[in-house]
Amino acid sequence: MNGSDQPDVLLDVPTLSVDEITLDVQNLQAHLSLDARVASLVKLTAGVDVSIEKVNLTIKGVDASALLVVRLDNVRAIIERTLTTLENNPQIVDRLLESVDNTVNTVGGVANTALLPGGVISQTVNTLGQTVQRTVDATGNIVEKTLDNTGKIVSSNNVGKLLDLQIIKETTNAAGQTVRQVRDTSGGIIEATLDKSGKVLNSKVISNGSAK
Structure with a gap:
């Protein structure tokens, strides 16, 4: 041999x-x-x-x-031909890197939105293929944001207030603050901590709402 x-x-x-x-x-x-x-x-x-x-x-x-x-x-021949093609056509690698970069940007944009105060109440996809998210900002506003496929915010609108939502449970914590659970119109459950004047100190999403 x-x-x-x-x-x-x-x-x-x-x-x-x-x-x-x-x-x-x-x-x-x-x-x-x-x-x-x-x-x-x-x-x-x-x-x-x-x-x-x-x-x-x-x-x-x-x-x-x-x-x-x-x-x-x-198998070896197929891999060698592929590597030769990449060597002779470097633009293919550039296209691959662009795809990876777009994917990272999309994931990063969604993750950054999810980390905002309150978190994501609900997330849907509209007829244009854009992601529509309902979140709670630091002041207790319900914000609806539309993101394109790269994670860039296309539009952002206040659609309501946390304090105006349906109350499903209310207690008082050890610090004397009101802890209130409310239901969003999407079905999501949000828990908010209020000071003695009724101002929203913080909030978090307990469960996400259903798709529209």
Whole structure:
């Protein structure tokens, strides 16, 4: 076997001598897989699944040899061609990086909105494919924001006040402050802490509302 014809996996058992083997297997599951990929351009997956239940095997006096040769030339060739294409066409990599950057911006924009005081009451998608979020700001206003697919705020409007929502529960904490739970028109439940004058000190979303 010359150097250029070397296999990727070689298992050579020239001699195997067995006098007696007793095997009792109830349940055996095995998975052999190959996963090769280059960015999001090429993905090759090959696998073998084996499942055995209740096997009783007895072997006596065996003399055998085994040879296993595995070659992955086709897989290697596909990956090499892909890398060559990327090298000759660097604009493909630029496009991939732009896609990643847009995804990060979108996730970052949504995450930043979710971290605003009060949190996200509800989140829907309008007919234009834009994300519409209802949040509570620091002063207790219900704010509805529309974001494009990059996470940029397209519009923002105050649509109500926390103190005007339906009260479903009210208690007093150890500091003498009023802790009030209210229900938004979207169905979301918000808990707000008020001072003695009725001013909103802080708020948080207990449960999100349903989609419109």
